[in-house]
Amino acid sequence: MSARGREVLERIRGGETLIFDGGYGTMLFAAGLLNGACPELWNDTHADVVRSIHKGYFDAGSQIVETNTFGGTRLKLVEYRLGERTRDLNERGARLARAAAPPAGYIAGSIGPTSRLPQDYALDAGVTDEEYEATFLEQAEALAEGGVDLFAVETMMFPQEATAAIRACKKATDLPVMATMFFQFEELHDRDRTMWGESPADAARSLLAAGADVVGMNCGRGPDRAIVIIREMRKVTDAPLIAYPNAGLPVTKGDTVTYELGPEEMAREYPALLDAGCNIVGACCGSNPEHIERIAAVVRAAGRRGA
Numbered sequence: 001m002s003a004r005g006r007e008v009l010e011r012i013r014g015g016e017t018l019i020f021d022g023g024y025g026t027m028l029f030a031a032g033l034l035n036g037a038c039p040e041l042w043n044d045t046h047a048d049v050v051r052s053i054h055k056g057y058f059d060a061g062s063q064i065v066e067t068n069t070f071g072g073t074r075l076k077l078v079e080y081r082l083g084e085r086t087r088d089l090n091e092r093g094a095r096l097a098r099a100a101a102p103p104a105g106y107i108a109g110s111i112g113p114t115s116r117l118p119q120d121y122a123l124d125a126g127v128t129d130e131e132y133e134a135t136f137l138e139q140a141e142a143l144a145e146g147g148v149d150l151f152a153v154e155t156m157m158f159p160q161e162a163t164a165a166i167r168a169c170k171k172a173t174d175l176p177v178m179a180t181m182f183f184q185f186e187e188l189h190d191r192d193r194t195m196w197g198e199s200p201a202d203a204a205r206s207l208l209a210a211g212a213d214v215v216g217m218n219c220g221r222g223p224d225r226a227i228v229i230i231r232e233m234r235k236v237t238d239a240p241l242i243a244y245p246n247a248g249l250p251v252t253k254g255d256t257v258t259y260e261l262g263p264e265e266m267a268r269e270y271p272a273l274l275d276a277g278c279n280i281v282g283a284c285c286g287s288n289p290e291h292i293e294r295i296a297a298v299v300r301a302a303g304r305r306g307a
């Protein structure tokens, strides 16, 4: 079962840089997802739309595509009164991505934050490590059942939540785990920190110590900061590193939200991201298959893309 996921790690060890996918939110909204609706429910009600987004990324050059299960923990799904559908929506998500994948494509099971604060920070009772682990274990088991090759624990804000998710994935299966944190750029100090003050080096160390196979950053400000973050992580580890930043900051005009960086502008930053020691590159909010196409071209031009 884990053979395909292991292949990702072997290819990186062999010197390849792999291409991840881009954003989902903007594409789902463009397809009619309403604000406040549950994106994961679309794995059932709008399967064709979700499948076509996956296919769009594979066609654009993504080698690893993630499932539409970012908010798929029971703790998150209960907000939509869909807690009892946790297993079903995650399994469906994995199957949909698999159905869109070419034979050589890899599927990463997306696991995002629960939006519930850890015990030490919450004003209410908060979530204990055990509760985090249980909710992520349920999701990871369902994703594995649906056939993912590896996991993408992503956009994590709290170290407690991130490490609980990693441990849960490892308890569920022996599939590889990629784990990425959300970093804020603190302009005043000219540095990048997680919401709870961890430096990129600290974050990399703690994610690896929890058992992650690939660590890095996603979302956040944009590729310019991704370069700095990956450089700092590379100083403290030889482990595979991944970055999939946002297409710059969101720009709100009336009802519409666009992002600062178009495909060309974004891709221009990627040679430096490769030089920083990044092994898997993609993009997050505000990006679409065109961004991935340009990023894939950069990787090819650097001679880092395998068959």
Ligand SMILES: [Zn+2]
Residues within 6 Å of the ligand: 218, 219, 220, 245, 246, 284, 285
């Ligand atoms: Zn994002």
